[in-house]
Amino acid sequence: MATLTVRNVPDEVHRALRVRAAEHGRSAEAEVRAILAESLKPQERVRMGDALATLGQKIGIDDGESKLFDKLRDRTPAEPIRFE
Known part of the structure; x- marks a missing residue:
């Protein structure tokens, strides 16, 4: 110490x-x-989901817009990394 x-x-x-x-x-x-x-020392660590939810509330994203994001999200599986 x-x-x-x-x-x-x-x-x-x-x-x-x-x-x-x-x-x-x-x-x-x-x-x-x-x-x-x-x-x-912080009393409690900041959780990513809580931080994102707070940010969404600050900028005015509502449930309708978040559902729209879900529809627009690319759901194509990612390609694995190749080390060639």
Whole structure:
């Protein structure tokens, strides 16, 4: 694991960090790790289907248009790759 040093932290911020850590029953160092993880890691990964559905809603694609896409879709099976 990496080590991180933060310099010049204002006294009031350090004091608030210690109070928050005590409220959560952690050390100040553990609280900093929790704050960093909470703010930088996504809570949930973005699923492709959800992202596409949201995009479709934003640009105004309705069920009728999506059914039209199904009709227009090329259903010809793909040719396998040849390494010749």
